[in-house]
Structures are given as structure tokens and as C-alpha cells.
Amino acid sequence: MKEININTPLTLDKVKNLKAGDRVYITGTLYTARDAAHKRLVESIKEGKELPFDVKNSIIYYVGPSPSKPGEVIGSAGPTTSYRMDDYTKDLLNLGLKGMIGKGKRSEDVVKSIVKNKAVYFAAIGGAAALISKSIKSSEIIAYDDLATEAIRKLYVKDFPAIVVVDSEGNNLYNIEVQKYKK
Amino acid sequence: MRKIRVEEITKEVSKMCIKANCDLSEDVLKQIESFKENEKSPIGKDILEKILLNADIASEKQVPICQDTGMAVFFVEIGDRVNIKGNIKKAINEGVRQGYKDGFLRKSVVKDPLIRDNTKDNTPAIIHYDFVEGDKITIHFAPKGFGSENMGKLKMLKPSDGIDGVKDFVLDTVNKAGPNACPPLVVGVGIGGTMEKACLLAKKALFRDLNSYNEKKHIKDLEHELLLKINDLGIGPQGLGGRTTALKVNVETFPTHIAGLPVAVNLNCHVARHLTVEI
Structure with a gap:
């Protein structure tokens, strides 16, 4: 399995280099958004309003962190299940979103849109939230403050660990690996 | 009849919320450990190692193992020789309120399933009661992730x-x-x-x-x-x-x-x- 360090912004040349099964360490900016924030983002797109961050070449991390203890950057912050964002994802990919970090399956429609827009879907380890938090170096709420844990945060991460699950050609690691161990 | 004050229940529930969310219990840790030894998939084995490492970090720093600290679910067994002084349902919910605040646990409950405003204190809890023989109250708690x-x-x-x-x-x-x-x-x-x-x-x-x-x-x-x-x-x-x-x-x-x-x-x-x- 290849190990790749990537820096944001996630431009097309970097995306094309990533293959399902690659282990990546991401350094740079991630934006957090889960259910409620996605609903608002897509409503804004439909109404022609400006979004709270530039989606082009960015990575969205599906997470709702726990509150940070005094002196800590953030609380525990592992990925949430991605399929709940599927209904909103195409609109964001069409605007140039290049990466998503979550866990679990995506719909066929989303996978098609990932291929069409040359993007990538990463999985982080669900439930390894205290470990993942160590790679988050700063966190700032930039939109939808009223949504509390579901607000959009701009994170700066260093060597954030993830694995490529769906690459820009549509290869899907979930399908590939499970077949090997099925009896 | 043995008298139990509801304040005591609140205090215990508050502590349980924090402990359950930060310290993964021995039975689960041991089971992961034993499956890890036999895991044939290199990716799988690596993930199990990271899961165990994560549990160590969470316990040491007393932070949640998972950011989804769940909806608070209780099974409560009330002995027939117990006299509860006060309202047990309120006492348990107050324990959840305090525990989720003091333990920096995530508040993940919305007031109405369709309107979806966060209650901001992780209440109400889901509580199931059972009546048994004896002079004790047994509280079983699980924060249930969604x-x-x-x-x-x-x-x-x-x-x-x-x-x-x-x-x-x-x-x-x-x-x-x-x-x-x-x-x-x-x-x-x-x-x-x-x-x-x-x-x-x-x-x-x-x-x-x-x-x-x-x-x-x-x-x-x-x-x-x-x-x-x-x-x-x-x-x-x-x-x-x-x-x-x-x-x-x-x-x-x-x-x-x-x-x-x-x-x-x-x-x-x-x-x-x-x-x-x-x-």
C-alpha cells in the first residue's frame, strides 16, 4: 500500500495521483460540514448566494466534534457516516469540491459524480476520534455558529491520516477488499 | 424499606456519562485485542491497532473515545424494598445534563425530529424501567451512537x-x-x-x-x-x-x-x- 503526503489545496494533478487503497497524510486546510450544514450550503447554492468558503479544490471533512476542553484546540473529532450527505454532494462536486473525508458507502450517483468531476473520497477511522484529533492544529468556526457541533469549522491539520476509498476513476476500496476475505 | 435520595442518583449518572464515554470497558478492549491477533487483512489489523491506541489516548486524557457520545440510554432496575425520595426520571435527566456538560461530551439530541433544534444538554435520555426484588437500584447505561x-x-x-x-x-x-x-x-x-x-x-x-x-x-x-x-x-x-x-x-x-x-x-x-x- 502506497503512502502519500498531500497538501491542500487539492488540485487536479494531486487527485489524479491518488488510487483506491493509498494511505494519505493530509496537511493544510479542511472544512467541516455534516447534515445540517450541508442542507444550508445547498440551499445557498440554489438561491444563488455566496458560500461561506471557496469550495473549489477544497476538502470537506464530515465531522461534528465534541466540545474542546480548556487549553485544547478541539475535542474528539472522528468522521461521521457519509451516506447522509449523498443528497447534497453532487451540487458541491459540481462547484469544484475535490475531496471528502468520512466513513461508509456512497451512493452510485455520488460515485458517478466523483468520476465526472475528478474528485476523491477518503475514509478516516470511525471511532478513532481522540487519535485523529491529534492531527488537528487549529479550529475556527467560520459559519452557522448556531448549529453548535454542526457549524462549519476551518481546520488546519498536519498529517491527517486517511485512506483513499473511491478514487477519481471510480475504483472502490470497499468492494475490492471485502471480496478478498469473504468465505 | 431502604430510602434512596434522588440527588444520589443524579450524582452517579453524571459520573457514569463521563466514565462510559472516556474509558472503554475491559471486555471490549480484550475482545478487540484477541481479534487483532488473528486478523489476516493488513489494513484491518492496522485499523484494530489504531482503535486500541485511540482507546488509550481517550482514557489517559479523559476525552471521548468517539465524538458521537450518543443518546443516553438507560435500563433501570428498581428493587421492591426501595423508597425513592423524589422523581427518578428527573434525577436521571439531570445527571445526563451535568455529565455531558462537565465531561465536555457532545450534545447530539434534537428537540423535535422534524424541526431539529438541538436541546443543547443531550436530554432527554431514553429510560426503561424494570421492577425487581431487593433493596437496590441498578442503573445500566449506554451512550448510543447513531x-x-x-x-x-x-x-x-x-x-x-x-x-x-x-x-x-x-x-x-x-x-x-x-x-x-x-x-x-x-x-x-x-x-x-x-x-x-x-x-x-x-x-x-x-x-x-x-x-x-x-x-x-x-x-x-x-x-x-x-x-x-x-x-x-x-x-x-x-x-x-x-x-x-x-x-x-x-x-x-x-x-x-x-x-x-x-x-x-x-x-x-x-x-x-x-x-x-x-x-
Whole structure:
């Protein structure tokens, strides 16, 4: 399995280099958004309003962190299940979103849109939230403050660990690996 | 009659919320450890190692193992020689309120399922009461994350579907959940009763220690067989392939109607938090 360090912004040349099964360490900016924030983002797109961050070449991390203890950057912050964002994802990919970090399956429609827009879907380890938090170096709420844990945060991460699950050609690691161990 | 003040219940519940969310219990840790040794998938093995490392970090720093600190679910057994001074439901909810605030745990509850405004204190808790003999109150607590909760299912089978119908339904539920419920899973199965009773049994099964078995031999055998069959699905840790899809299957049963065979499957992720306190 290849190990790749990537820096944001996630431009097309970097995306094309990533293959399902690659282990990546991401350094740079991630934006957090889960259910409620996605609903608002897509409503804004439909109404022609400006979004709270530039989606082009960015990575969205599906997470709702726990509150940070005094002196800590953030609380525990592992990925949430991605399929709940599927209904909103195409609109964001069409605007140039290049990466998503979550866990679990995506719909066929989303996978098609990932291929069409040359993007990538990463999985982080669900439930390894205290470990993942160590790679988050700063966190700032930039939109939808009223949504509390579901607000959009701009994170700066260093060597954030993830694995490529769906690459820009549509290869899907979930399908590939499970077949090997099925009896 | 033994008098128990509700303030005492609130204090215990508050402590339980924090402990259950930060310290993964020994039975779960040991099970992950033992499956890790036999995991053939390199990705799977690496994930199990990271899961154990994460549990260490969470316990040492007293931060949540998983950011989804769940909806607070309780099974409360009240002894018949206990005199509770005050309102136990209010006392438990107050304990949740305090514990989730003091422990920096995530508040994940919305007031109305459709309007979806956060209650901001993780209440209300889901509380099930039972009345038993004795002069104690036993509180069983599990913070239930919804990545796994969302993948649960209920099916009203026909009596003629029998044990094979039950097995097929459990396997199908786990297979469809795939990576979504954060495997390796703990699988709770409830068989019998009515529609809602089967669901309650499945939930109760998730509160059992991973070293425990159902006392009825045919159900114990079913737990064992289902675990083997689930691990033959190849889903593996986080659904990225491997032999560790479930850590344990716990099955609970109850008498049912001549016309029915209700089966419920309640899934738990590898952060299978559960804690019991006696007052």
C-alpha cells in the first residue's frame, strides 16, 4: 500500500495521483460540514448566494466534534457516516469540491459524480476520534455558529491520516477488499 | 424499606456519562485485542491497532473515545424494598445534563425530529424501567451512537420462517450495514415478544458483557453460529475487508404470540460503551 503526503489545496494533478487503497497524510486546510450544514450550503447554492468558503479544490471533512476542553484546540473529532450527505454532494462536486473525508458507502450517483468531476473520497477511522484529533492544529468556526457541533469549522491539520476509498476513476476500496476475505 | 435520595442518583449518572464515554470497558478492549491477533487483512489489523491506541489516548486524557457520545440510554432496575425520595426520571435527566456538560461530551439530541433544534444538554435520555426484588437500584447505561443505530432493523417473521429465517435476517442486516455502522460490531438480537418488545430485547442485548452467553443452550449456540457467519462476510474493520466484522453477537428472547416471530437487530460500533452501577 502506497503512502502519500498531500497538501491542500487539492488540485487536479494531486487527485489524479491518488488510487483506491493509498494511505494519505493530509496537511493544510479542511472544512467541516455534516447534515445540517450541508442542507444550508445547498440551499445557498440554489438561491444563488455566496458560500461561506471557496469550495473549489477544497476538502470537506464530515465531522461534528465534541466540545474542546480548556487549553485544547478541539475535542474528539472522528468522521461521521457519509451516506447522509449523498443528497447534497453532487451540487458541491459540481462547484469544484475535490475531496471528502468520512466513513461508509456512497451512493452510485455520488460515485458517478466523483468520476465526472475528478474528485476523491477518503475514509478516516470511525471511532478513532481522540487519535485523529491529534492531527488537528487549529479550529475556527467560520459559519452557522448556531448549529453548535454542526457549524462549519476551518481546520488546519498536519498529517491527517486517511485512506483513499473511491478514487477519481471510480475504483472502490470497499468492494475490492471485502471480496478478498469473504468465505 | 431502604430510602434512596434522588440527588444520589443524579450524582452517579453524571459520573457514569463521563466514565462510559472516556474509558472503554475491559471486555471490549480484550475482545478487540484477541481479534487483532488473528486478523489476516493488513489494513484491518492496522485499523484494530489504531482503535486500541485511540482507546488509550481517550482514557489517559479523559476525552471521548468517539465524538458521537450518543443518546443516553438507560435500563433501570428498581428493587421492591426501595423508597425513592423524589422523581427518578428527573434525577436521571439531570445527571445526563451535568455529565455531558462537565465531561465536555457532545450534545447530539434534537428537540423535535422534524424541526431539529438541538436541546443543547443531550436530554432527554431514553429510560426503561424494570421492577425487581431487593433493596437496590441498578442503573445500566449506554451512550448510543447513531452511525450504528441507523443501521438497525426489525422484521416480523412468520413462525414457519423459524431459526433459518432469523439467521438470514441478522446476516442480511449486517451485510447491508457494511462499513456504515463502524465495524467491528457488537450485534444485539431480540427475538419474540411484540414489535416493540423485540426492539427492546435487541437493545438490552447490547448492554450485556461481551464475555456473557445466553443461558439457554439453543440461543447460546445461535450466538456462536451467527458470530462465525458474520465474520465470514469479509466486511472487516471499518468495512475495508477482513475477518473481524463482529466482536460478539448477543441474543435475548421472550415469549411471543402463536402467529408471530418478531426479530430485531440493533447494531453497536466497536466503541461498544456500557456501564452498570448499583446504588
